[in-house]
Amino acid sequence: MKIAIASDHGGIHIREEIKHLLDEMGMEYEDFGCNCETSVDYPDYALPVAEKVANGEFDRGILICGTGIGMSIAANKVKGIRCALCHDVFSAKATREHNDSNILAMGERVIGPGLAREIAKTWLTTDFTGGRHQNRIGKISKYENN
Numbered sequence: 001m002k003i004a005i006a007s008d009h010g011g012i013h014i015r016e017e018i019k020h021l022l023d024e025m026g027m028e029y030e031d032f033g034c035n036c037e038t039s040v041d042y043p044d045y046a047l048p049v050a051e052k053v054a055n056g057e058f059d060r061g062i063l064i065c066g067t068g069i070g071m072s073i074a075a076n077k078v079k080g081i082r083c084a085l086c087h088d089v090f091s092a093k094a095t096r097e098h099n100d101s102n103i104l105a106m107g108e109r110v111i112g113p114g115l116a117r118e119i120a121k122t123w124l125t126t127d128f129t130g131g132r133h134q135n136r137i138g139k140i141s142k143y144e145n146n
Contacts (some may be wrong), residue, residue: 001124004058006032006045008071010108011064017113018062018120025124030058046074053102054080061103062120068107075103079144082137087111092119096126098133 003022007015012034022029032049034040042065049061061083063071068085075083083103084095087110095101104123106116128134 001027001059002057003027003029003124004032004049004052004061005029005063006034006049006061007064007108008034008040008042008045008066009037010066011068011071011106012037012108014064014106014108014111014113014116015062017117018064021117021120025121027124042070043074046071047078050075050078050081050083050103054078059102060124063103063105064108064116065105066107066109068105068110072103072105075105080141082140086119086123087115089115089118089122092123093126096123097129098136100128100133100137 005015005018032045034045046063049063052058053061063075065071072083072085075081081103082099082101083105084101085105086092
């Protein structure tokens, strides 16, 4: 699995934790920044990651900002993206099983590094269950294509 990861200034510390996790899991990833603690605009990082996931260059993406809200809103503007904002392990598992989310968003100011690692690990290792959920994803895709 190939992962695109990015954060704005509010998520750089958790992004580093998640990169360590990806290394430990032996997953390939590319870091799209940012590389500073001064204020930057989250769409400048969320949109390129979302576009790369949507066009198939990457299998999934992980985005981190202060709350995760801005990143998830921006990413979900890209056709084909199902970005889920998760701050607990149950939601991370459910969004993979039921929603086939392809981008995970988290907020560094909301959760700590240990929980962020658990959320990301769960999200990365949980498969989409399909079945009745596939029909629901199909309805979203149909709407996007109209």
